[in-house]
Amino acid sequence: MFRDIYVTFYQFLSTFGAMCLFFLRLLQHTPGVLVKRFGLVSYQIYNAGALSIVIIMVSGLFVGGVLGLQAYSNLERFNAEDTTGIFAGFALIKEIGPVITALLFAGRAGTALASEIGLMKATDQLSAMEMMAINPLSYVAVPRFLGGVISMPLLTAVFTTVGLLGAHLVAVELLGVDVGAYWQQLQSALDMEDVREGIIKSVVFGVVASLLAVWEGYNSIPTAEGVGRATTRTVVITAIAVLVFDFMITAWIL
Amino acid sequence: MQQTRTMELGTGLFALLGIAALFFLTTQTTGNKDFDADETFTVEARFDNVGSLKPRAPVSISGVTIGRVTNIVFDKESLEAVVTFVIDSQYDQIPDDSDASILTAGLLGSQYVGLQAGGSEFYLEDGSEILFTQSAVVLENIIGKFLIGGSGDDEETE
Numbered sequence: 001m002f003r004d005i006y007v008t009f010y011q012f013l014s015t016f017g018a019m020c021l022f023f024l025r026l027l028q029h030t031p032g033v034l035v036k037r038f039g040l041v042s043y044q045i046y047n048a049g050a051l052s053i054v055i056i057m058v059s060g061l062f063v064g065g066v067l068g069l070q071a072y073s074n075l076e077r078f079n080a081e082d083t084t085g086i087f088a089g090f091a092l093i094k095e096i097g098p099v100i101t102a103l104l105f106a107g108r109a110g111t112a113l114a115s116e117i118g119l120m121k122a123t124d125q126l127s128a129m130e131m132m133a134i135n136p137l138s139y140v141a142v143p144r145f146l147g148g149v150i151s152m153p154l155l156t157a158v159f160t161t162v163g164l165l166g167a168h169l170v171a172v173e174l175l176g177v178d179v180g181a182y183w184q185q186l187q188s189a190l191d192m193e194d195v196r197e198g199i200i201k202s203v204v205f206g207v208v209a210s211l212l213a214v215w216e217g218y219n220s221i222p223t224a225e226g227v228g229r230a231t232t233r234t235v236v237i238t239a240i241a242v243l244v245f246d247f248m249i250t251a252w253i254l
Numbered sequence: 255m256q257q258t259r260t261m262e263l264g265t266g267l268f269a270l271l272g273i274a275a276l277f278f279l280t281t282q283t284t285g286n287k288d289f290d291a292d293e294t295f296t297v298e299a300r301f302d303n304v305g306s307l308k309p310r311a312p313v314s315i316s317g318v319t320i321g322r323v324t325n326i327v328f329d330k331e332s333l334e335a336v337v338t339f340v341i342d343s344q345y346d347q348i349p350d351d352s353d354a355s356i357l358t359a360g361l362l363g364s365q366y367v368g369l370q371a372g373g374s375e376f377y378l379e380d381g382s383e384i385l386f387t388q389s390a391v392v393l394e395n396i397i398g399k400f401l402i403g404g405s406g407d408d409e410e411t412e
Contacts, residue, residue: 042265043261045265045268045269046261046264046265046268049265049268049269049272050264050265050267050268051264053267053268053271089283093279093283151268151272153272153276154268154269154271154272154273154275154276155272157272157273157275157276157278157279158271158272158275160275160279161275161278161279162275164283183282186283187282187283187284190283190284191284192280192284194284195279195280195283195284198279199276
């Protein structure tokens, strides 16, 4: 039994170490790719970012709307419905915006990245590149990683903004909170620090989600089953990692 | 070719939307814009009790925000709190016998410095001190007095 624990722990450590090394190698190739192969990166921004914009905006609208609804119905009991804006603003900008965007990103873009790279590996495309003296790491992995890292803060900003508008829609237009009170309370309560916290989170989540997706695809078992498993693991591990990182960043900044 | 066009358009639209959203978040949701003057002058006031006044609290006259608290220290010589604040230079005609009081925005709001214009012919300038001040009203003291019964003044005369 102890042997099992030892083996599991040993495997975990070696996987984790390999992932850190993989991350460092991605970073090592980043400047070269940014300069020489920016076309690939911009295609991945389109792939990971622009194609996710619809799901992000629709989710943002409804998440903001439900926040406005919940905040209003609870604050109304204390005659404090004017502070709906503060509630929705703090929740969206500091927590919900970055976290839900990262989870949606893992579901929409992370799975696509992992299965795409996994399938490339299963059909020996990566080996073929190596045969042609093209480093698959800088041709396949790094552009996808950078595309995700660049897209994530922008997606988070879109999600948060649409969410605030959704909360505005529900609280002001539907439930009758004063429009001046909503925005004025929000602006006087929020500081630049809060917005910065949200942006820092979105950048970190972008790195985490993209790294995990690319890593899972790159190290998948090159069979149909292996690619499927890599796709699933991407979503599961990204969700856990994002929530853990969210807690750590919040604890660190507060 | 057609596909490259779609891709470029999509990426451009996405980047534009993202940057516009970032701009919106940084400018429209934060309250930094209520006081933003390039040139200011510094004024000082001494209070017995500043309550929960914090640096960056607004300074207002007739309800208009004209400055911001920059520093609050305790003067161990005179045993008073010294509040330093900056006022926008465009308001350089505030009489120097104006009085400053620490007020609360709403029942549970944050505290701010309210100025009440005086009648002097001399104006506040950089480094001047406001002599007439009124301390913050500490809610606990009022409740305490209310519980004991009567006002604090009655107790002193006893």
